[in-house]
Amino acid sequence: MAEERLQKILARAGLGSRREAETLIAQGRVKVNGVTATLGMKADPERDQITVDGHPIPKPVSQFTYIILNKPQDVLSDHALHEKRRTVYDLVPFPGHLFVVGRLDYESEGLILLTNDGELANRLTHPRYGKEKEYRVLVAKRPDEEQLEAWRHGVVLPDGRRAAPAEVTLEGVVREGAWLRVVMCEGRKREIREIGRTIGLPVRRLIRTRIGPIELGKLKPGEWRHLTPDEVQRLRAYAMSGSPGSPSKRPRQIKSRG
Secondary structure: OOOEEHHHHHHHOOOOOHHHHHHHHHOOOEEEOOEEOOOOOEEOOOOOOEEEOOEEOOOOOOOOOEEEEEEOOOOEOOOOOOOOOOEHHHHOOOOOOOEEEOOOOOOOEEEEEEEOOHHHHHHHHOHHHOOOEEEEEEEOOOOOHHHHHHHHHOOEOOOOOEOOOOEEEEEEEEOOEEEEEEEEOOOOOOHHHHHHHHOOOOEEEEEEEEEOOEEOOOOOOOOEEEOOHHHHHHHHHHHHOOOOOOOOOOOOOEOOOO
8 A cells, every 4th residue: 555644544544534633643642653743744554553642543444344224223323331232233243343424322213324434434424524414203293384494493402502404394294293304414412302302393203314325225124235336436425525514515315225
């Protein structure tokens, strides 16, 4: 492997964005073959020993892995100490560490991506990059237009934080409730459930159907597969587009073959 900018190597290893990697270098926390690194330095991740705070960074993989999973309800999205409940790693037996792109809470279900491409994972998950995630949300009551407009413009949550604006569409009514289509570029922990509770629309079911250009398609709960080369190419192009703080343009959607 040819030499590359050190910040690019660190980002790909999952140590943050390139800008965050530059900060690590500037703080003197990165060494290459025992020598403190400087901004602009290049290295060969296969040949050189690169450490952060004295710990070697993960060695590069010859080929990245990109997996789409339909997470069922009652499955954790990540490892947890002293937890006996199932996790997504129990569903996807992969030899090596995978980053979870788009964590869902225990009760929620739907599309999750898993990859060992740290740079892509960071670009898709960090709120500042504004990458779209789409959901089908079943609420316990039929919403009125005032509630929908409040959600669209950004609700002030009980902790005082204002949720980012979202695209919210009424898909249909069922008994006393309704299905909503929600597209968000923020997606903080349990945010949809908090928004629903705040405006009087308790969430009964939450299914993520899309991350960027990748759609859940026909994958059944618990099923997973590798992304196709075309899907990977489009996902990477989408992840790297735009700049921090500005929502990305809507991508052309790719339906899962699953």
